[in-house]
Structures are given as C-alpha cells and as structure tokens.
Amino acid sequence: MLTVETIVQSLASGLLMGLLYGLIAVGLALIFGLMDVTNFAHGEFLMIAMYLSFFLFAFFAIDPLLSAPLVAAALFVFGAVVYLLLVRFAMRAKANAGMVQIFTTFGLAIVMRGLAQYFFTPDYRSIPQSWLGGKTVSIGGIFLPEPQLVGALVSIAAFAGLYLFIHRTDFGRALEATREDPGAVALVGIDKNRVFAFGWGLGAALVGLAGAIMAVFFYIYPDVGASFALIAYVTVALGGFGSVFGAFAGGIIVGLVEAVTALVLPPSLKSVGIYAVYLLVVFIRPRGLFGSM
C-alpha cells in the first residue's frame, strides 16, 4: 500500500497544509512576542474570517480569493478594537495577571461562538462554486489541490511581507523595539498602546487571510475555530513562543507530521501525531524548537 508515490503525494499535501497552519498561527506568535499575551480567541478570529468570506460570496458573489484582502482588513480593525476595548484593560489587572488575560480572551472566544450560533445557526456551510474549489493541478505526477496550493503561496508571500515589514519600515521597527523593551520605547516618544493595537490588528489580519483561504475548502460552522486553535497553539509552541518565523517552521513541521501520521494510523488519529511531536519537542527543549530566552 505504501508506495513511493503515495508517500510523496501525502508529504506534498502535508507541506501545503503546513504552510497554511503557519499562516493561521503567526498572528498568535506575533501578539505573544509583542506583549506576552496569549489570545485564546484566536480560533474564533479564524471562524469569523471564514464566515465573512462566506457571506461576501453568498450575498455579493465575490470570490473568496478576491475578498481575501477585504476580510483581512476587516479582521485588522476587529483585532485592534479587541485590544483597545478588552485586552488593554486585562493587562492592567493588579492580581492574577496571567489568569485574567487567559480568561478575558477565553470569555471573548465563548461569546463569539455564542453569537455565531445565534446569528448564523450551528449549520455547516460551504462555498459551493469558487474559482479554486475542488480543482487540482498535477505537477510531475503529484496531484495538488488548488485551494491549498494557493493558500501555501499566500502564506509564503505573507511571511515574506511580514519579514520586510518588521525589518524595513519604521512602524515595523517600532514593533520590534516595543517587543524588546516597552519602557524604553516610551522614552523615545512611541505610544505603546498604539503599537499594541497595531500588533493585534496585524495578528488578526494574518489569521483573517488564512480564514479567507480556508473558507474555500473547509466547512464553516461556529466551532470550526476550536480544532485549528489547538493546532495553532502547538505550532506556536513548537516554534518557540513569540518567534514569528518559528511559527513558519512550526507550521511546516505540523503539516508534515499530520500527513505522515495519517499514512500509518487510522485517519481519526491523525492529530495524535501532532500532539505527540509537541510533547516530545517540549520535553527535550522546554522552550520550543526556536525559543530563545
């Protein structure tokens, strides 16, 4: 059963999926690196991005690929608002700071899931006829689904863009500086709150981009974020919390491990491989593969 072709085939699709996992996770890593806050509503950010794509398609017939920048922009605003209205206050907690941050974003996640159930019903939805949906392309005898292929390319482009942004623009440098020393940054006249709000916006926009692509080939329902969120946490932890490019590598590893597990174990156990690799890595390197500190 295990021929060279099937192995190469599943490694290839694992790689594509892994690049998407990286894109899903990078926003989480960015926010954590910037301000030591884990966004437990990250999966729900993904969920609303998927719904947004769906409704833009259903009501205005805009293909998810075209609406992706719109969705990312909307998520940017949403992320910044979440920071300004909630997280900013959670960070001021005088006692149990860690718990307050965890449960503020966790509460937000539950509210978002509830709202999605209330307004969109728990029904599974999908985008039936998009440009890419259901199409595959054959490269050297390997069949690659087009949505995942485009998603992988978008992910690579997004990471390249993020790299240029952080290293080549003033705002990116301000982001990096705030990450290293928020106190000193205030002395040179950078408003910490603006940088944090921007960081949340950017993190949300990146997961929004991922959601727009996921909407093409995945079912859309209120709980969809939960399973991807756990994969995103594992991805970020593998890469070392806060390391933006660790998330890229972590995503690829997760995608490949998932593909290999699906080859040897029953499909319903494919996540076990990812979880086991997470445990293995943190037992050997308690701060993740690329974690410094």
Next chain:
Amino acid sequence: MDKNFAARRRRDLIIAAVLAAIAALTPLFVKDVVVQNVLILTLMYAGLSQSWNILSGYCGQISLGHALYFGLGAYTTELLFTKFGVLPWFGMLAGGTVSALIAMGLGYPFFRLRGHYFVIATIVIAEIGLLLFHNWEWAGAAMGITIPIRGDSWLKFQFARSKVPYFYFALVLCCIAWLVTWWLEDSKWGFWWRAVKDNPDAAESLGVDVFNSKMGAAAVSAFLVAVGGSFYAQFVSYIDPESVMGFQFSLLMALPAVLGGIGTLWGPVLGAAILIPLTEITRFKFGGSGSGVDLIIYGTLIVLISLALPRGLVSLFSRPKKTGATR
C-alpha cells in the same frame, strides 16, 4: 498573626458545617426533579473545581486537561462494572488510583515545563486521551458504554426512581474536596505550594522540594476529580468519550474556581453556586444548547468578572484591611 489565621480557619469550618447542614435539608423542600438536577450538578462542579484548585490554584500549575482524569474515573468504573461486574464503589477507588498514578507519571516530564508550555501540554494530553478512547473498540469506541440499570440500590450505586441519593453523594464529594483543601491549607504541603506558586526558584533554594510538592498536588487533585467522574458516569448512566473526556469538562472545572477566586478556599464553591445554575437556567430558558444564548451570557460573565474582580468573587467578602495576616 498566627492567632488570626487559626481563628479564620475555625470560622471557615463552622461556616462550612452550617452550609452543609442547610444543603443536606434542601431535598426535603425541593421536589422538582429539574431543580434537583441543577443542585446535583452544582455540587459536583463545586467539588471538581475544588479539586482542580489544589493543583492549579494553590500550587499554581494551571491545568486545562483535567477532563482526562474525569474521563478516566468514569471509564475505569464503568469498564470494571460492565465487563467484570465490579461494584462501582470499588471502581471509584480504582479510577481514582489509576488517575493519581497517571497524573504522577505525567508529572515527571510535565513539571519541567513552565507557563504556556505546561498549559498546552495538559490540553494536548487530554486530547490524546480523548482520541485514544474514540478508537478503543473494547471500551466501546465512539459508541461509548450504556450502564445497565439493575434497580435502585446503594450497593450498585444506581437509583432510577429518585435523584436524592445522587444529591447526597454529590454533597459528600463536595464536602470531602473542601475538607481536604481546608486541611492542606495549613499543612506543610500547603505552605510549600504557595512558595512554589510565587517563585519556584526561590522556593527551591530555601529547601522546598518543588518537584515532589507538585507531584503531591497532582495526585490528590487527579484522584478527587476521577471520583467525580465515576459519580457522573453512574448519575447519567451512559458515557462516551466526548461526554466524559471532552474539553468542556476541563473548562467547567476551571471556571468556578477562576470566577470565585483561584487559589482560595471558598472560590470554587462560590463560583459553582453562581455559574452552574446560571448555565443550566439559560440552557433551559433559551431552548437547549445550540441557540448560543447560553454561551453569550456565560462568556460575557467570564469577561466581566475577570476584568472587574481579578481576585474573584470572594474578594467581595474580604474586608479591605491590609494587615497581611489574611493572606
């Protein structure tokens, strides 16, 4: 200072005894089965959250994977009962022991991890457990186990006609979890845990056995949660992986303590007394789960209390005097 502490402990014990006595009398007045059901769940979650609080609140090792121990308790009891005819009472002890041993086995690698790495490891291990039970044919896989009803008896811990016996068991469970916490607060372990929570490195250098005190907390916490799982299995008389090992149980154990006051004696009870009836009532009022209204109310409450009362609801009751003796 010592005197204050001793007086407070005696006062806590008296309050607990009075509350338990009042609770014990409620079945005489409350005949409505729906209300009884809510009361039983409230007591169960109060006990579970109290147990969770030992490891996560007092010792500071935040676990979001305690559903694993809950599920192990339920499965051990029911597998022993349905496959080998072992009475649930023994199954309960077996489940608790299995869970405590597994908690300690996991502790070896886990307790080296800190912060987010630890929290995610606990979520991940519970997910692995869930997936394995999903695929374990002998244990019923995704179909789960239906517990055969053989009539009302304390021996078999089954009651088809009345929920009142379950109520009393849940009350006893809650009281035991509370008493264990009360007792541990003033023990050597209690002091070690506080030291480990505040600053593990400093504690280590002062001669606190950090590793073993974490292991102790994990074992006690897992044992009690597993007993809760056994109880729940008998109470609902049907289990499957999702319904006893799903992530929602990890959450429902953590939330009462967090809302009431994490790492406090009364936090879990107070949190459960508010949260569980609220959840059940909204679910009842707004037509089952699925409409989402229950989640909206629930989530909003979590956000508001986290932001407004970071020390939890118990902080409303403590008088604001800064002597330092009350902490």
